[in-house]
Amino acid sequence: MSEVDDLIARSNALIARTSERYLSTSARGRAHKRQDLMARLKRMIIAAVLVVVGAAVFGFVQPLGSTGLLIVMGLLLACVLFAFVPTQGSVTLAKLGETDLKALPLKTEMWLESQRKALPAPAIPILDAISNRLETLAPQLATLSPQEPAALEVRRLLSDHLPELVTGYQSIPAPLRGQPRNGRVPDAQLVEGLSVIEQEIATMTEQLASGDLDKLAAHNRYLEIKYQEAKELGG
Template identity: 30%
Template sequence: MADPDIILSRNADRLDRLARGEAAQRARSRNRARTQASFARRFRRALIIASVLILAPILYGLVIGPIGTTALVLLVLFGAMAIMAGFIWDGSAPSAQKLDAATIDVLPTVTDAWLHAKRRELPAAAGPKIDAISAHLATLEDQLRNQTAPNDVTQDIDRLLKKHLPELIERYTKVPQAQRTADPSLGATLVSSLTVVERELHRASLKLAEGDRDAVIIQGRFMEERYGEGEGPLR
């Protein structure tokens, strides 16, 4: 007969893998939506710049007169550069200052966008942890959306996302790339620290939902005691 502890351990491992896979899938969906929104925003900006560059010489010619060949060539050159800059530049990523100014109800959303922008500066090994953190942030978005009064849990989340996580990422990215490559322990330390962040966000989410979970259990017991097998009074 199989050892129950072994069976429980295997089931726990399976559930953990499923949870990680679900977290990665949710994170990929969020990243895909964010990338599409960024592309649409940059394309719209480039389109506006192109429209202005086309209309400006036309209006100038109608009101004042022809702009001349040299001015037209310069306009085309600088216009092409402006369109490329408008399409490439994406100013939507929040800064660390915006993180610090965010209220608790929008902090998970702002943090997720900031992490997404920072991801390219982090080692590939940190990717799964960033995905897991992103999934926890998505859950916390719903839980904190209507949160007004501060409590111990929200204060922990606020401190973690505004201070400790940004400091960790910023200090890692300040290390020159050559030194990061030469010392793999830096990347390993980063991944280990991100694991702690993931675990703390999960713990905070469980704590926030604790009251509702207890209420479900109490209500379930009440229903069982009152109605039993369906023979209780309906009043």
């Protein structure tokens, strides 16, 4: 086996191990989609009920007639469109960087959700695991001052390191993502990087819970070095 074949084989083994590790968290992504669907359906039903009630009240005052019935039908048809309109607006990288610290975990989760289709299948369970971590982290940031060093490290991880890793991977042409590049395979590098970030969020959560903010700031500095390669991933 050549050195390149050996590198690819080891990268595939890493991807498989990491995917299996996070497979149980994939239900988180499905639950999020179900919640969004139920919110859309609820919005559609409420709008339709309001149209019907409004038409009934108006009918007591004045007959609707054929024109009125057409208007009501048109409004009911418009209500159906609510089932296809997302309940949350899209999050861009620019908006992510400007997001208030308290809302950053939710906005990061929304941004990751929008990136799913552009990432390889082994990365999806890790995204779900990150979403779980962000959900746990969010309440802890509610009482954390944005000027705290720990707050700056949280923001750097979620709005800098994580997006840079993902966008760096996406900038690589799809046929080359499974091939060795500078001694690394981009698919494996993405999976490994996301796994490290997921664990780092878990560490942040534990240290915030224990009040060890100085330790969090010091521990997190190594990411500046480790994820410098994320900036160069698509270079």
